[in-house]
Amino acid sequence: MGTVRRFEDLEVWQLSRELARSVFTLTQQEPFCRNFPLIGQIQRSSGSVMDNIAEGFDRGGNKEFINFLTIAKGSCSETRSQLYRAYDYGFIDDETLEQHLLKTEVILAKLQSFINHLKKTEHKGPKFK
Numbered sequence: 001m002g003t004v005r006r007f008e009d010l011e012v013w014q015l016s017r018e019l020a021r022s023v024f025t026l027t028q029q030e031p032f033c034r035n036f037p038l039i040g041q042i043q044r045s046s047g048s049v050m051d052n053i054a055e056g057f058d059r060g061g062n063k064e065f066i067n068f069l070t071i072a073k074g075s076c077s078e079t080r081s082q083l084y085r086a087y088d089y090g091f092i093d094d095e096t097l098e099q100h101l102l103k104t105e106v107i108l109a110k111l112q113s114f115i116n117h118l119k120k121t122e123h124k125g126p127k128f129k
Helices: 011-027 036-057 062-088 094-120
Strands: none
Touching: 011 036, 011 062, 011 094, 036 062, 062 094
């Protein structure tokens, strides 16, 4: 893993940003665009993944970062669950569901891998220099 200077350099943040953008696009399509409660919930949870990665990164300590990465995992799983609801309500088709579930699986795996790395490293974060 190379030196990361800003959260925007993190691949998992970039993938999370793409998920949020993709979810937003889904929610703008008929008939999804008429279910305002689900739109709000899935947009918030998908955006929360990238936001928690960013917030944890800039806290400056690995323990806090791990906590925020764990919250990001929860938000990603929440998005996953909401994708199933969108599918069950007929808002998205099989292919769209599978594409988005795959995105969440990749993000979840990368988040867990990152957490595992941070738990093992001796570097405790920039605020402890």
